[in-house]
Amino acid sequence: MLAIIVCSSSARQQAQAQTGKRFALVIGNSNYQQVGHLTNPRNDAVLISASLQAVGFEVETLFDLGxxxxxxxxxxxxxxASSLDVIAFYFAGHGLQKNGKNYLVPVDAKLKTETAIERETIGLQSFMDVMERVPISLVFLDACRNNPFAEQLLAKSKAQGRSVPVQQGLATVRAIGDMLITFATLPNTLALDGxxxxxxxxxxxxxxxxxxNTEVSVLMKRVTRDVMAETxxxxxxxxxxxxxxxxxFSKNAETPTAAAPQTKTLLAVYPGKATTGQEVSLLxxxxxxxxxxxINLAPSNKVTPIPLKFFKVIDLGNGQTRHEISPGSRYGLVVQEQDERGLHRIGFFCAPTDAVEADAKIKLLRAINARLKNGELSGTTAGDGQDAAAYHFSEYVVQ
Incomplete structure (x- = not known):
C-alpha cells in the first residue's frame, strides 16, 4: 500500500508541474549607476518573459532594480511560494562571488570595498531558500558578464598588496530537491553579452x-549546444x-506524425582557444x-584520426546519436607540447559505403579540406565518382 501511495503522489506532483500554478520572476539590470550601462539585460528579460508567458507562466518582469x-x-x-506548483527565476545583469558565495548586484550598488558586498547586494542563496518551498523551481543566471565591480575590488587590493576573496563569474552551488540551476557559462568564467x-x-x-514535449534536462542540453556553437x-x-x-515547459496530447529521416548534424567544440595541457571537449x-x-586537421593539413572508442555514445531517441568527449573522460583530447600552434579544424564526416578503401577516403578528405579552406565548415561533398558524404567541422586555436 505504501508503494501505491508514493507512486500516486509522484504522479500527482508531475501532473501539477505541467498544469498547476506557474509563476516566473524575471529581472533585467542594465543601467548600473557606478559602472555604466550593460546593453542586453533589459532586452534579455523581455525576450525570456515573452517565452515563459507563451508556455503558461504568470510573469513579473522588472528592470533596473536597486x-x-x-x-x-x-x-x-x-x-x-506556498500557492505555486512551479517557480522560475531569471536574472540578467552583474553578479560576483565572494568566499564561494554568489551575489546578484543591484543597479545602485557602489561596492567601494569587499565588506560592502553583503550589505549592498542580494545573495543568490536568499532566492534559492525561498524557491525551495515550491515543488519545482528553475533558476537561470545570465549574470556572469565582465564585471567592473569585481575588477575594481581586485585592482584596489592588488595596489594595497593584499588579497580579497572576490572573483569574476559565479561559484558552483548545490541544488536542493526538485530544483534546476543553470549558469549562462561555467563557474568562475565570464559569459558574453552578445x-x-x-x-x-x-x-x-x-x-x-x-x-x-521535451523534458527540461534534455532541453537545457540543447541550449548548451546552441550557445557553444554560436560562441x-x-x-x-x-x-x-x-x-x-x-x-x-509545454506538452501536447497530439500523436506525433512519422518524422522525416534526420539529416541535420550538430557539432560543438570547447574551448575556442586551448594551450598545452588543456583538454578539448567535442559534442x-x-x-x-x-x-x-x-578527425583533427592541423594547420599543416596533417590528419589525426580520433578513434570512436574515445567517445561516450548516447542514443538521443529522436533518430540521432550523440558522440561526446568531455574533460575527465577515460579518453581525452589533451593539447600536447608538440602539437602545431595555430588554427585547427576538428569534426567528422559520414563515411559513404564506397569510401572504405584508403584511396577513396583520401579523395574524400581532400574534397572536404577544400571546402573547409573556403570557410564551408559543414555540408556535403564527395571525392571523384563517390556518393555525397555529409561533414561537419568546427575551428579552435592551439596557442
Missing part, C-alpha cells in the same frame, strides 16, 4: 522554452540539478544513418 527593490521582489515571491540585441544564452533559452566554444552553460520529477549529434569518422 537594492531595496530587489529585496521587495524577493519578499514578493516568498509570499507567493553582439546582437540579446545574449547568446538568452536567445537559445528563449527559443527552446517553446519546444513542446565558437568560448561559452558553455552549466546545469546543476538533482531533480527527480520530470518537467516540461556531435548525428543521424542514425551516419557512420561518423572523426
Amino acid at each position: 537594492e531595496e527593490a530587489m529585496g521587495a521582489a524577493l519578499d514578493s515571491i516568498a509570499e507567493r 553582439d546582437t540585441d540579446n545574449s547568446p544564452f538568452a536567445r537559445a533559452l528563449a527559443r527552446h522554452i517553446k519546444t513542446a 565558437g566554444g568560448e561559452q558553455r552553460p552549466q546545469q546543476l540539478s538533482q531533480m527527480q520529477t520530470e518537467f516540461y 556531435a549529434d548525428v543521424p542514425h544513418s551516419c557512420s561518423p569518422s572523426f
